Amino acid sequence: MRGASSRALDRRAAVRELLAERGAALVVTGLGSPTYDVFAAGDHDANMYLWGAMGGAAMIGLGLALAQPRRPVVVITGDGEQLMGLGALATIAVKKPGNLTIVTLDNGQYGETGHQASHTGLGVDLHRIAESAGFAAVELRDLAGIADYRRELARLEGLPRFATIRIAAETPARALPARDGVHLKNRFRAHLGLGVN
Amino acid sequence: MPRPNPAQPSPLSAMPNAPAWPEEVFRALKEAGIRQVCYVPDAGHRTLIELAHGDPEIETTVLTTEEEGIALAAGAWLGGQRAVLLIQSSGVGNCVNMLSLIATCRFPLLALVTMRGEWAEFNPWQVPMGRATPKAFEIMGVQVQRIDDGAQAAPTVAAAAAMAFEGDQAIAVLLSQRMLGRKTWVEK
Numbered sequence: 001m002r003g004a005s006s007r008a009l010d011r012r013a014a015v016r017e018l019l020a021e022r023g024a025a026l027v028v029t030g031l032g033s034p035t036y037d038v039f040a041a042g043d044h045d046a047n048m049y050l051w052g053a054m055g056g057a058a059m060i061g062l063g064l065a066l067a068q069p070r071r072p073v074v075v076i077t078g079d080g081e082q083l084m085g086l087g088a089l090a091t092i093a094v095k096k097p098g099n100l101t102i103v104t105l106d107n108g109q110y111g112e113t114g115h116q117a118s119h120t121g122l123g124v125d126l127h128r129i130a131e132s133a134g135f136a137a138v139e140l141r142d143l144a145g146i147a148d149y150r151r152e153l154a155r156l157e158g159l160p161r162f163a164t165i166r167i168a169a170e171t172p173a174r175a176l177p178a179r180d181g182v183h184l185k186n187r188f189r190a191h192l193g194l195g196v197n
Numbered sequence: 198m199p200r201p202n203p204a205q206p207s208p209l210s211a212m213p214n215a216p217a218w219p220e221e222v223f224r225a226l227k228e229a230g231i232r233q234v235c236y237v238p239d240a241g242h243r244t245l246i247e248l249a250h251g252d253p254e255i256e257t258t259v260l261t262t263e264e265e266g267i268a269l270a271a272g273a274w275l276g277g278q279r280a281v282l283l284i285q286s287s288g289v290g291n292c293v294n295m296l297s298l299i300a301t302c303r304f305p306l307l308a309l310v311t312m313r314g315e316w317a318e319f320n321p322w323q324v325p326m327g328r329a330t331p332k333a334f335e336i337m338g339v340q341v342q343r344i345d346d347g348a349q350a351a352p353t354v355a356a357a358a359a360m361a362f363e364g365d366q367a368i369a370v371l372l373s374q375r376m377l378g379r380k381t382w383v384e385k
Binding site: 026028048050051052053054055056057058059060061062063064065066067068085087088090091094095181182184185188189192194197 | 259
């Protein structure tokens with residue numbers, strides 16, 4: 001089971017691998033380290049970095065996926081952020097957006113606040129909760145598995161997908177994208193050809 | 198004269214005294230370009246919810262809790278669509294944290310809120326959040342408008358939608374409990 005066959009991954013390497021061929025993907029990041037990881041993998045106008053709204057990343061992803069059915073939408077968040085919005089897994093699973101993938105970087109702790117154990121660190125398996133809700137859910141344990149999973153990120157049909165990536169608990173050097181929400185929103189919308197009021 | 202039990206499903210055609218405002222509000226939402234409707238189920242929103250589900254141009258999402266709808270509406274706007282959130286006053290407190298997202302990024306927001314706990318309310322558990330609803334929105338920068346008369350519902354919603362989506366504002370429209378009608382609990 002957990003941790004039996006492989007060492008936990010470096011989070012920056014894992015996210016870089018995941019987004020290596022992102023194509024047309026629209027990316028929403030959960031606050032804290034996932035935001036820094038995605039920025040470190042390469043800034044992009046189609047990245048919406050969250051610095052707050054804890055528990056809301058997956059639902060932002062759903063609203064976006066429904067509005068842009070021809071674009072793959074990828075939410076990259078942490079275990080703590082997803083745990084704060086567990087109900088969203090039920091909401092998304094019954095709505096079945098085929099172009100939405102939620103990737104949870106799971107280190108089993110709240111890294112941003114002093115490494116307190118999270119519920120996943122205490123035994124809760126998020127991908128099994130997602131699977132029972134109705135997602136096509138997997139756990140990714142190595143970089144080769146993440147590279148293979150890029151095919152899934154590009155899908156526009158089928159069940160919504162949920163992947164847990166087990167990452168090591170270290171905190172890499174900060175890589176901080178812009179924090180101004182209005183700028184990030186307008187930059188993202190401009191990428192889609194949408195205007196500013 | 199007994200009112201129909203709003204919790205009891207029945208076809209609209211079987212309710213000759215059904216008020217006109219839900220259909221008028223739905224038309225106003227369509228004319229405002231709303232493409233996503235998300236909701237926490239509520240008897241006062243029942244007709245609007247049914248109309249949304251029946252409209253192939255509208256994506257309808259049932260939420261497990263109200264703050265999900267705040268995040269969903271933000272995501273819809275990021276992707277170029279307008280969303281409306283249908284909730285009951287009892288769940289407005291759940292939205293407070295997520296309204297930071299709307300304020301920080303200046304996302305438009307349109308919420309239609311059915312009121313409980315303010316008129317002929319028999320359930321005291323509904324009263325505190327009902328009473329706090331306008332303030333709960335206002336502390337997070339959401340402008341509150343109120344409808345007491347069904348004839349004003351559609352024009353008020355149309356004006357709120359224009360202000361939200363063309364003026365980048367967050368607006369909650371409260372539908373008064375008196376207008377919605379007394380909730381009855383006796384199964385007929």
